[in-house]
Amino acid sequence: MLWLCLRFPLLPLEVFQLHPLESEDGTEPVIVADRQRVLLCNAPARSKGVKPGVSLATARALSPKSRCFERDLQLEKQALESLAYSCYHLTPAVALCTADSQPEKSEKKTPLLATDSLRLEISGCLRLFKGLSGLLNTLKQTLVDHGYSYRTSLAPTPGTAFLLNYSNTDTIPLFDKISGKLNHSQDFARLLAALPLSALPYNRQLQKKFKATGFCCLGDLLRLPHAAIGKRYGKDFLTHLQQLSGKTPDPQSAITLPPRFDQSLSFDNTITAADMLVFPMQRLLRALCGYLHGRRLHCSRINWHLSLLDGGTESIVLQLSQPQNQFAHFLALSRLQLEGQKLKSPVASLRLHVNHLYPAAEQSSDLFNHHSGGREEDMAAVLDKLRARLGPEAVYRLAPMDNHIPEQAWRKADVDVSNSDSTGSHEHQPPRPLWLLQPPPPLRIVNHMPYWHGELEILNGPERIESCWWQQAICRDYFVARHRDGSNTLCWIYRDRLTNGWFLHGTFA
Amino acid sequence: MQKKLSTLLNRPDIWQGSTSSTPEPGLATGYAALDKALHRHGWPTHAIVELLCDHTGIGELQILLPALAKYTQQQRQLVFISPPHQPYAPALHGAGVLTSQTVVIQAASTDERLWAADQLLRTHITSGVVIWLTSPVKHQQLRKLQLAAQANKGLTVLLRPRFAARETSPAALRIDLSATTQTCVLHILKQRGGLAGQIIKLKRPETLITPYMPVPDLPVHAPARDAQTKNLARPTLLPADRSTDTDNVLH
Known part of the structure; x- marks a missing residue:
């Protein structure tokens, strides 16, 4: 087993960031507070003297222009979820550990350890990414896009991986670049033993007890006999220590993706x-x-x-x-x-x-035919x-319809649907114009001739179209006409037999 | 010196008269007379073809249709950007254009039309793109379109009003279109790498100009005008009312 732990130390601050880090707007001081104490602040705030741990009132006095936020656990959880979704393509075993996902035995009891992190079991996926370094590179690319700062650590057990995330030493060089095997197990044990207890996110009561007994690093605790630890720090802590060394199983619940995607962000x-x-x-x-x-x-x-x-x-x-x-x-x-x-x-x-x-x-591209690939x-x-720019109505395909009425012999088809052309041959049909005017403008009669920007001379016709007697009856005689004004435009005009009006219905472009 | 000269001559934007003897063949237009007049024996590809005409209905689309129909039959896309009227699917179908491969894009402003054309041409999808521009265009905009059209292995056609003939254009081929009673007249204004000034007359389709059907004495349906008196609006057969208008016009 090889566990990769991802921790996002600045997440409470970074979830409030609305601009990319390099933008100029990002330089205003930002403070995130938890129960009226500054939890985290960005560099401009720090330069004004604000430090994590000082009260919010002090911070406001030091840096009056800063934007203050109350820590938003829900937002952080959502950010971790989206990061977990992104890591899901690396390995199926992605565990999302937050304060509320820890199994708690009683409501009142505060958890031993604050555990906000992602834990990935990667030993099964190393070959897919051609070794450990390949997987870490892919991970890096995935996380850089999200823009959160992160720390990684590797260890054979999930608990150790999480604790080593707080260590100053990088754990990745301890493992073989390809196989992911531990190079020197002694180094690893030493590293774990040297972890200072005060830096680890144990809860306040435990920290007090450690201080009282004078233990300063994890190694001091690991050396003690189990019975003594159980007696002094409780059964849960003993289990925790045994899980670190792998003597007791430490089950992690892998995430499952929800059936629908729904996320939101709120702003001030x-x-x-x-x-x-x-x-x-x-x-x-x-x-x-x-x-x-x-x-x-x-x-x-x-x-x-x-x-x-x-x-x-x-x-x-x-x-x-x-x-x-x-x-x-x-x-x-x-x-x-x-x-x-x-x-x-x-x-x-x-x-x-x-x-x-x-x-x-899954689309397979053609090996030899270069025409269709990706087109x-x-x-x-x-x-x-x-x-998206011109509006959904502005882009459409054409589809012919089987109908005698000219304006109903076609329809607008959705561009998504690749409709097949009807096989019916239209070759022997009477002439049809390439442009259809909708609605057909009425024509005036001048000197017994239809008139549309000039006199129209009838060349050809009529073609009678008569249909729909059961509803709005249509009875028209269609003619091909030519403009006499010198432009020689060919038009498709009709006379409505029911109203005796003349209309222009198309032009032969 | 020789080297410098050869690098200069290899620049794509320097045109040499001597190389025009072996031009890349164009797309067959489907009209023998037009193919003969074009030095690439067809529509030029990787470039803009500019057709100038003031009226719709003189056969301006008809001269493009054989080439465009071939395109769609090869499962390539044909795109009309802002045609002046609704393209009529049955007529296109009759000319052999597969309407399932035809996309119509309606964009109001010139900028949007050019933007849409640019987007389409830059995807490197070999296709026929026909753009109608009605208002004046800046030379830079045309130049940009020409650069985008260089990527298109297909046909890029620009239709503009005839007043544009006075302006310069980066198009590889410019043709002025007009019509006589029987023919569509093509006047080649500019042909990159070839001769210009030819006038070609293409006959309009016979079915349009010659009567295909005598004027018959057809009966006419008319629904009952007074639906109030009859319960059922029954169609009745009336004798054809041969009005004076039709009789005068149809000799």
Whole structure:
């Protein structure tokens, strides 16, 4: 067994970040407080003298312009979930450990250890990624996109991996780059024994007891006989220590992905312009893509819901021509839609939910035929883009229909549906114009001739079309006519036999 | 010196008159007379073809249709960007165009039309793209479109009003279109690498200009006008009312 532990030490702070780290707006001081004590602060706040642990009032006095947030465990859990979804493609055994996921025996008892982390069992997946270094590189790429700072540690048991995450020494060089085997087990034991107890996230009572007995590192505890530890620190702590060494099993519950994707982000009233939503959108879309990758699904429709501060809501629906799971494509479409949006009031929260999920269709590309490779997806992608900017009605395909009435002999077809052409031959039919005018404009009669921007001379006809006597009866005589004014345009005109009116129905382009 | 000269001559934007003797063959237009006048024996690819006409209905789309029909039959996409009227599916079908491969895009402004064309051409999907532009366009915009069209192995056609003939254009082929009573007249204004100034007359389809059916004395259906008096609106056969209009016009 080989466990990889991922810890995000700055997560409580980073979940409130609405801009990429390198942007200039990110330089304002930000403070996250937990029960009126500063938990974390960013570099600008630190330069003003704010430190973790000082009271919120002091911090506000030191840095009056800073933005203060109360720690949001729900938001952190959601961020960890989205990270877990993204890691799911590395290994199926991804355990998400948060304070509320720990099995607690009694409600009152505080857990021994704060355990916010992701734990991945990777020994079974090393070969897929061509060794440990390959897997770590893939992991790095996945996590860099999310933009949270993280620490990794490796160990044979999940508990040890978590504790070693607090160590100053990097554990990865202790393992073989390819096989993932421990190089020197002595080094490893020494490293574990040298961990200072004060740095580890044990609860306050335990820390007090350690201090009272004078133990300063984990090695001091590991040397003691089990009976003595059990007596002094309780049975749970003994189990915990035995789990560290692997003598007692330490079961981790792997995550299962939910059947639907639904996540949201809420903001204070800082989001006033649509383009400020791009970064939060990226976060949610990354979570979505991790989720889709993990479940091997594609989605065909994305729903964004914006709740505004004035109580209104706005929704943006992205309809995709083909189900897919590409982050860049989702983001480009969302941005295009956002460009057209005008926000009436600041955005309070942003929700992304996706219901239209399909199993990912594995497409095999042709080895020899270079014509078809990826072409359909490209076309679908560009049509999505066009629809996102020009509106869903602006892009359509044509489909002929079997109907005698000219204006009903075709319909607009959805671009997504690849309708097959009807095999019926139209070769021997009377002439039909390439342009159809809808609705047909009425023609004036001048000198006993139909008139439309000039006199029309009838060349050919009539072709009688008569149908629909059971509803709105249609009885028309169609003629081919030519403009006499020198442009020599050929038109398709008809006389309605029921009203005796003349109409222009098309031109022979 | 020789080396410098050869690198200069290898630049794609420098055109040499001497190389035009072996041009890359174009796409057959489907009209022998037109193929003969075009030095690549067909529509040029990787470039813009500009057709200038003021009126719809002089056969401006008809001259493109044989090449476009061949495209769709090879399962390639045909895209109309902002056609002046609704393209009529039965007529396209009759000309051999597969309507399942035909996409119509309606964009109001010139910028949006050019943007849509740019997006399509940059995907490197070999296709036929036909764009209608009604208002004046800046030269830079056309130049950008031309650069995008270089990626398209298919046909990129731009239809503009005739006043644009006075402006310069980066198009590889510019044809001015007009019509006589029987023919569609193509006047080649510019042909990159070939001769210009030819005038080609293509006959309009026979079925349009010559009567295919004599004027018959057809009866006409008319529904009962006064539905109040009769419970059922029953169609009745009336003798054809041959109005004076039709009689005058149809000789």
